Amino acid sequence: MKKVFGHNANVPVKGSIRVVAGRRGAALPYINNLFKVSIDFFELLDEIAIGVAVLSMDRKIVAMNQTLNALIGFNQKEVFGIACAHILRSDVCLQNCPALSLNEKSSPKCIEGNLINMDRQLIPIRITSTALKDIDGNMVGFVETVEDISLIRKLDETTRHAYKFNNIIGRSPEMEKIFQILPSLAQSDSSVLITGETGTGKDMVAETIHHSSNRAKGPFVKINCGALPETLLESELFGHRKGSFTGAIENKPGRFQQAHNGTLYLTEIGDLPLSLQVKLLTFLDDKEVFPLGSVKGFIADVRIIAATHRNLEQRVNDNRFRKDLLYRLNVIRLHLPPLRDRQGDIQLLIDHFLNTLSTQLGKKKLSLSRKALKILLNYHYPGNVRELRNIVEYAVNICGDQQIKPKHLPSYLLEADQIDVVDIAQERPSSYVLKSEGIGFTGTKTHQDWPDIEKRMIMEALIKAGGRKNRTAASLGWARSTLWRKMKKYAIC
């Protein structure tokens, strides 16, 4: 392959780079008229701390600095005249070359990707491509800067993990407190009672405690105390001996035995029947279980983690839960806050679910429109994190574009009492808080577009003001002219 330097001697112009016959050989580039003496262009390039390559119009290497050479590993002298894609070996060059879309009027294009260097390492990079023009403004080539962003990526990873404990994500003060106590809590062997609304992540916390504890190599056995009838539950929990009741055709180990040397997670403990509460109490005292129909006990080395969304104190008062069992389980109590109380976590969780679910469902990386984000941030999430995840999963499935818009969200989110704030910032200069103005949507139809919502808002305000436009405009926070213009727009006159 011919190695081309491609430089011709040109008339020097003050302050510009010109290639003239140089001291190194027949055609080496110098910068003239910038200083009193000529400057070696290659030496100048080598002083730049990020990788720089100068390319010809057919995207062949014309010049390359030492920083880029150090990054990719090719011999600096051998690369001249070779197509950039073969030297950089970047996915950007092969799939989305920024130089291809550049012209005289283009602004620089910046794309992130990766390259494989001579040491066979995959390095994340950021390529910025700019058109190189002559003094008449005609494009003569390209300048590409190549930055190694592996440190930034690592930092991103660390930052992401700072808001994470195993699979639990959050950066709100409430979650930070939980993250702080979880490691020490995992190391102890005491019983744990996890409380919190449905969908707050009780199961996840229980699993995390198990996997972070010394019992991690042992089994993690989960049983839902509210899912089975009393007799079956007793057999499930404590096991039975062959012949102990009709249908007991063989010995069956209970969950306590299965969880030996591990953790037994009793979810919905508030729904555990009273008779079994006594048996559980006995186990917590003696660490021994007696299978149904057996006189011989089994010493089980099991850590108990219980969880419920019910108010156990209330159930104790109602005589539906034993006070002594509550005290025994309540050695360490962990209350998981509802999502609406976790300041800043909704956005974090939306981003997390959007990333993971897009990947899982084989979709391109999706983003949220400002309107959709506003709706999600203002929803009160009675189903907490589980509900948020389901909403994002629904939107990712429904969305055929690259951006999730309100129309891609479940319709119930857009219903009247869910929308607290309609504030679309610059797009909607006449923004205001709906609820504080006492204006709510009362219709049953689901509206997904701003014009529809705005039209209905005006109608409702007009009705409330008895058709008086001055009052309507005031209640909407608009000038009378704005109201008139919008009424005309929506043909409400």
Add this chain to the structure above:
Amino acid sequence: MMSKKILIPLHENDVAPRFDLATEVLIVTGIGKAGSGDKRMVVLPRASADQLCHLAITEGVQTVICSGIEDDYYQYLTWKRIEVIDSVIGSSEAALERFVEGTLKPGEIL
């Protein structure tokens, strides 16, 4: 030192700059001193280094001539006793020619 079966990931007529991004491969069988061998082009449904490694193994390839290849795949192929001549820049024809001559080395710019 002549291998019998060679695989070259292609980008147009050149050795593909990236092993993992190549969607076409040239498989050359029974290449001799004269340079004539049975050449076969395989088009892959999508670019995948795993799939290329699998292809090299199932085809019984003894030498892979490529440009940029991640170390994991390089080590894997080497472990599978496939010779990998990487960081080769140039046309596939020139690479084959140099290979037949026995002068093709990793990092060669042809």
